[in-house]
């Protein structure tokens with residue numbers, strides 16, 4: 226097991242602070258796991274458990290936070306399209322155009338993702354979709 230990162234506690238605290246990004250975020254778990262909490266259309270938390278080998282794509286503008294699971298170890302690769310941007314925008318960001326665009330996309334006719342049918346969500350890795358309770 227690798228050692229702890231410098232500023233481990235502070236980093237965890239920051240990851241668990243609700244935030245968004247102006248770009249889509251793609252994460253791939255190389256080792257270990259953790260929980261991404263994302264806000265659903267009613268602003269309630271939806272917890273997604275990421276394990277080794279999983280990939281998650283968070284749309285630009287979605288509020289989220291991250292914490293470790295019981296194994297207390299994770300190595301997540303962040304994949305970028307183009308120039309890497311690491312900027313974090315802590316909530317509230319209701320004036321941010323990317324947040325507004327994201328919320329608007331939830332009410333568009335072609336809204337997928339978190340509206341009503343979570344098993345169709347691009348946020349969930351395929352092997353998680355089959356575990357979703359059928360309504």
Ligand SMILES: CSCCC(=O)C(=O)O
Pocket residue numbers: 240250252289290291301
């Ligand atoms: C350790 S990866 C999760 C951190 C996070 O919430 C983010 O990068 O947006």
